[in-house]
Amino acid sequence: MNGITILFLMGAVLLAAEVFLPGAIAGIFGGVAMLAGCVRAFQVFGSGGGAMAVLVALGLLAITFYFELVWLPQTRFGKKLIVQSAIDATSQPPIALAAEVIGQSAEAVTPLAPSGYVRVAGRRYEAFCETGHVAVGETLRVVGLDNFRLIVSQS
Numbered sequence: 001m002n003g004i005t006i007l008f009l010m011g012a013v014l015l016a017a018e019v020f021l022p023g024a025i026a027g028i029f030g031g032v033a034m035l036a037g038c039v040r041a042f043q044v045f046g047s048g049g050g051a052m053a054v055l056v057a058l059g060l061l062a063i064t065f066y067f068e069l070v071w072l073p074q075t076r077f078g079k080k081l082i083v084q085s086a087i088d089a090t091s092q093p094p095i096a097l098a099a100e101v102i103g104q105s106a107e108a109v110t111p112l113a114p115s116g117y118v119r120v121a122g123r124r125y126e127a128f129c130e131t132g133h134v135a136v137g138e139t140l141r142v143v144g145l146d147n148f149r150l151i152v153s154q155s
Contacts, residue, residue: 001044003037003040004037004040004041004044004053005037007033007034007036007037007040008033008034008037008053008056008057008060010030010033011030011031011032011033011034011035011037011057011060012030012034012060012061012064013030014026014027014029014030014033015027015030015031015034015061015064016030016064016067016068017030018030019068019072019081020081034057034060034061037053037057038050038053038054038057041053041054095125095145095147095148095149095150096120096123096125096145096150098144098145100121101120101121101125101142101145101150102142102143102144102145103141103142104120104121104141104142105120105139105140105141105142105155106118106119106120106125106127106139106140106141106142106150106152107119107137107138107139107140108134108135108136108137108138108139108140109124109136110136111133111134111135111136112127112128112129112133112134112140112152113132113133113134114128114129114130114131114132114133114134115127115128115129115149116129116134118140118142118150118152120142120150125149125150126148126149126150127140127142127149127150127151127152128146128149128150128151128152129152129153129154130143130151130152130153131153131154134152134154138154139155140152140153140154140155141153141154141155
């Protein structure tokens with residue numbers, strides 16, 4: 001009986017430690033300990049005692065998960081473990097609205113071979129030139145938008 005109790009408690013502690021430890025090793029060992037406790041209960045107490053041990057193990061798991069996932073995040077210590085901030089920034093500047101740039105004149109800021117940067121109405125955009133290579137300073141016309149760049153062609 002003491003061995004089964006120790007296996008259950010050790011399994012619950014290792015599963016609870018999984019929240020704080022990197023990797024899945026503690027959780028795996030905790031699950032194996034709980035399973036070993038259930039198998040040992042079937043060997044010692046037969047099917048009735050084993051079934052009762054399985055119910056106890058499931059109840060212990062439910063209590064452990066409740067404390068980890070419901071109670072702990074509400075405590076002061078738990079709030080320190082959880083990231084509370086959000087990132088509102090983007091990695092790319094917003095692409096222009098089609099109505100604002102299509103048909104506008106653009107100046108090549110870098111060589112377009114066929115991609116590079118252009119300036120439209122004082123703003124710099126990544127662009128793709130349909131007509132091939134364009135030198136710096138040439139005047140282009142915006143003819144469309146791609147997912148992340150303007151599509152330009154020589155005027």
